[in-house]
Amino acid sequence: MVNNSFSMTLLSRSSNESFARATVSAFASQLDPTLEEISDIKTAVSEAVTNCIVHAYNSGIGKIYISAELIEPNTIKIKIRDRGKGIENVPKAMEPLFTTVGGERAGLGFAVMMSFMDSVKVRSKVGKGTTIIMSKKISQRFSVNG
Amino acid sequence: MSVEINVTGEVVTAYLSGELDHHSAKQMREAIDTAVELNMPSLLVLDFSGISFMDSSGIGLVMGRYRNLQKAGAELHINGAPPNIYKVMKLAGIEKLAKLEGGKTDGK
Numbered sequence: 556m557v558n559n560s561f562s563m564t565l566l567s568r569s570s571n572e573s574f575a576r577a578t579v580s581a582f583a584s585q586l587d588p589t590l591e592e593i594s595d596i597k598t599a600v601s602e603a604v605t606n607c608i609v610h611a612y613n614s615g616i617g618k619i620y621i622s623a624e625l626i627e628p629n630t631i632k633i634k635i636r637d638r639g640k641g642i643e644n645v646p647k648a649m650e651p652l653f654t655t656v657g658g659e660r661a662g663l664g665f666a667v668m669m670s671f672m673d674s675v676k677v678r679s680k681v682g683k684g685t686t687i688i689m690s691k692k693i694s695q696r697f698s699v700n701g
Numbered sequence: 702m703s704v705e706i707n708v709t710g711e712v713v714t715a716y717l718s719g720e721l722d723h724h725s726a727k728q729m730r731e732a733i734d735t736a737v738e739l740n741m742p743s744l745l746v747l748d749f750s751g752i753s754f755m756d757s758s759g760i761g762l763v764m765g766r767y768r769n770l771q772k773a774g775a776e777l778h779i780n781g782a783p784p785n786i787y788k789v790m791k792l793a794g795i796e797k798l799a800k801l802e803g804g805k806t807d808g809k
Contacts, residue, residue: 590785663757
């Protein structure tokens with residue numbers, strides 16, 4: 556059952572990368588995650604948003620749609636969508652070290668998302684855009700004050 | 702985001718601080734490359750103890766510097782990576798390219 560959610564739309568400017576990951580991690584903090592879990596979520600969101608900026612919109616300006624849901628009892632589901640150029644071959648794009656831009660990009664974006672989240676799903680259509688849905692279960696800790 | 706450079710003999714140390722993502726990587730890269738071009742070190746040390754966040758853009762930065770240093774026959778060390786940054790470095794297998802130190806809460 557979904558017990559909370561939010562959504563926002565951002566322009567694909569690189570200065571919004573830190574805003575996007577900070578916002579999603581602040582929302583996730585309602586589940587009382589550990590520092591490591593928060594860092595994992597921040598990193599995965601940063602990768603997905605950077606993909607929209609660098610690949611989907613090819614450093615031009617477009618919209619990035621971000622939403623997140625808290626699903627009882629302790630899961631966060633994050634959706635990051637663009638209306639950019641899309642990915643021709645999704646399995647290939649998800650291979651570690653694969654990059655279409657070369658240079659200073661390591662080609663590890665999807666590898667990081669898959670390693671830091673419990674599940675990552677990618678839907679993409681050339682010319683239409685890409686949607687990434689990822690989720691993570693937060694460990695449940697018992698608070699002293701109940 | 703800032704980069705502080707320290708030169709001792711043939712060693713250039715770059716103290717990186719702030720958040721290292723696709724947005725900030727370019728400026729950090731330029732500051733490091735300028736220091737390397739000027740001093741032609743035999744060892745470049747990238748100190749990550751002041752970095753609070755890093756995604757795979759940081760891996761791109763490390764790999765790019767490694768390639769440049771390799772051409773000049775110089776070495777690369779990564780120091781003081783906090784646990785969250787050490788985790789990304791290990792995932793990328795950076796220890797195969799550079800001596801990697803860190804992973805502890807105090808960054809040692």
